[in-house]
Amino acid sequence: MSEVITPTSRTKLRRSPGRGNFDRATIYRILDEAFVCHVGFTVDNHPFVIPTGYARVGDRLLIHGSSASRMLRALAGEAEVCVTVTLIDGLVLARSAFHHSMNYRSVVILGQATVVNGEREKLRALRAFSEHVVPGRWQEVRRPSKDELKATLILSLPLTEASAKIRTGAPVDDEADYALEVWAGVIPLRLAVGVPVDDPRLKDDVGVPRYVSNYRRD
Amino acid sequence: MSEVITPTSRTKLRRSPGRGNFDRATIYRILDEAFVCHVGFTVDNHPFVIPTGYARVGDRLLIHGSSASRMLRALAGEAEVCVTVTLIDGLVLARSAFHHSMNYRSVVILGQATVVNGEREKLRALRAFSEHVVPGRWQEVRRPSKDELKATLILSLPLTEASAKIRTGAPVDDEADYALEVWAGVIPLRLAVGVPVDDPRLKDDVGVPRYVSNYRRD
Numbered sequence: 001m002s003e004v005i006t007p008t009s010r011t012k013l014r015r016s017p018g019r020g021n022f023d024r025a026t027i028y029r030i031l032d033e034a035f036v037c038h039v040g041f042t043v044d045n046h047p048f049v050i051p052t053g054y055a056r057v058g059d060r061l062l063i064h065g066s067s068a069s070r071m072l073r074a075l076a077g078e079a080e081v082c083v084t085v086t087l088i089d090g091l092v093l094a095r096s097a098f099h100h101s102m103n104y105r106s107v108v109i110l111g112q113a114t115v116v117n118g119e120r121e122k123l124r125a126l127r128a129f130s131e132h133v134v135p136g137r138w139q140e141v142r143r144p145s146k147d148e149l150k151a152t153l154i155l156s157l158p159l160t161e162a163s164a165k166i167r168t169g170a171p172v173d174d175e176a177d178y179a180l181e182v183w184a185g186v187i188p189l190r191l192a193v194g195v196p197v198d199d200p201r202l203k204d205d206v207g208v209p210r211y212v213s214n215y216r217r218d
Numbered sequence: 219m220s221e222v223i224t225p226t227s228r229t230k231l232r233r234s235p236g237r238g239n240f241d242r243a244t245i246y247r248i249l250d251e252a253f254v255c256h257v258g259f260t261v262d263n264h265p266f267v268i269p270t271g272y273a274r275v276g277d278r279l280l281i282h283g284s285s286a287s288r289m290l291r292a293l294a295g296e297a298e299v300c301v302t303v304t305l306i307d308g309l310v311l312a313r314s315a316f317h318h319s320m321n322y323r324s325v326v327i328l329g330q331a332t333v334v335n336g337e338r339e340k341l342r343a344l345r346a347f348s349e350h351v352v353p354g355r356w357q358e359v360r361r362p363s364k365d366e367l368k369a370t371l372i373l374s375l376p377l378t379e380a381s382a383k384i385r386t387g388a389p390v391d392d393e394a395d396y397a398l399e400v401w402a403g404v405i406p407l408r409l410a411v412g413v414p415v416d417d418p419r420l421k422d423d424v425g426v427p428r429y430v431s432n433y434r435r436d
Contacts, residue, residue: 046298
C-alpha cells in the first residue's frame with residue numbers, strides 16, 4: 001500500500017485543511033493507540049452510531065460483535081459504513097469564546113465492510129482484538145470454542161478511503177485579543193489507567209500479571 | 219418531561235436488555251459528564267460520523283460549529299441524526315477470550331435537529347457550550363461578536379428518543395472457567411487532567427484561574 005492515502009471528495013477537508021492528514025503512518029498510529037470506534041451505518045434511512053472495539057490488522061480495520069447484533073447484520077450486507085476514532089488530547093482555552101477549541105486526533109474511515117469467514121481467520125481476528133486492547137492477554141486466556149466462534153460476527157473494512165484530522169498546540173487568538181488580561185492555554189487530557197481490581201472470585205494464588213499492572217495506552 | 223424516556227423500536231436493546239436504561243436522570247448524568255459526541259448523518263446515502271462538542275440545555279442537546287460545516291448544513295435541513303456519547307470506565311478481563319468486555323456508559327439520541335436562530339438564543343447556547351466544557355470560563359473571556367455569531371451554526375436536538383447503555387462491575391465467566399488459574403478483573407480507565415500549559419503569549423501578570431487548576435470532569 002502507498003504511504004499516503006488518496007483524498008476523495010468525501011475525506012478531503014473543506015475547512016481548516018491544515019488539520020487534514022492522509023499519511024498512512026499517522027492514521028495507523030491513531031488507530032493503534034485508541035481501541036474504541038464509533039460505527040455509523042444506515043437502517044431504514046436513519047443513521048445509527050454505535051461505539052465498539054476494533055483492531056487494525058495490516059491495511060484493514062476489524063470490528064466484531066454478536067452474530068445477533070443489529071448493527072453487524074446491517075453492515076454484513078456490504079452496506080456503506082463510516083468508522084470514526086477520536087482521541088481527545090486537551091482543552092484549548094483562548095481569550096475569546098469564539099476561538100476556544102480542543103486538541104484531538106481523529107480518523108474517519110469510509111467504505112464497505114465484508115464478513116470474515118472461516119474458523120482460522122476468525123480466530124486470528126479475535127487474537128488481534130485481544131492483543132490490540134490488552135497485549136499479552138491472549139496467551140493466558142481460554143481460547144474461543146467452536147460455538148463461541150459461531151456466535152461471533154467479524155467485519156473487515158479496507159483502509160483505502162480514510163483521513164486523519166489533528167489539532168495540536170496553543171490557542172490562536174485574534175491579534176487584538178492578545179492584549180486582554182485573560183488566562184489562555186491548554187488543559188491537557190489523557191486516558192489514565194487505575195489500579196487493577198481483582199475479580200471477587202479470583203483464586204487466592206493468582207497474582208496480577210505484568211501486562212495488567214504495567215498497562216498503558218500511549 | 220417524564221422521568222423515563224419511552225423506548226422505541228429503534229432504542230430498545232434486543233441483546234443484553236439488562237444494560238439498557240431509559241431513566242432521564244441517568245441519561246442526563248452521562249451527557250453532563252462527557253463533552254464530546256459522535257454525530258451520525260447521511261449524505262448521498264453514505265453515513266458519516268463526526269466528533270464534536272455539545273451541551274445539554276434542559277431537554278435538548280445542542281451541537282455547534284462553523285456555518286460552513288458540511289455536517290451542520292446537512293443536518294440543518296431537518297435531516298435525521300444520531301448523536302452518541304460514550305464514556306469508557308474500564309477493561310473487563312475474563313478468564314475466557316469470549317467474555318472479555320468493557321465497562322462503559324453510553325447514550326444514543328435519535329431525531330431531527332433544528333437550527334437555533336436569533337442572536338440572544340445563539341449567545342445563550344454558546345454560553346452553555348462554554349460552561350459545559352469549562353465551568354467558570356464564560357465570565358472571563360471576550361464574548362462573541364455579531365460576525366462571530368453569524369459564522370456559528372447551532373443545532374438543537376430534542377431528548378425525546380434516547381437511551382443509555384451501561385456495563386459495570388466484574389467479568390462474568392462461564393462457570394467451568396472460574397477454576398482456571400488466570401487473573402481476571404477490571405483495569406479501571408478514566409479521563410485524567412494534566413497540568414495546565416500557559417499560552418506562549420500569555421501576559422506576565424496573568425495566573426492560572428482556579429476553575430482551570432481545579433479542572434475535573436467526574
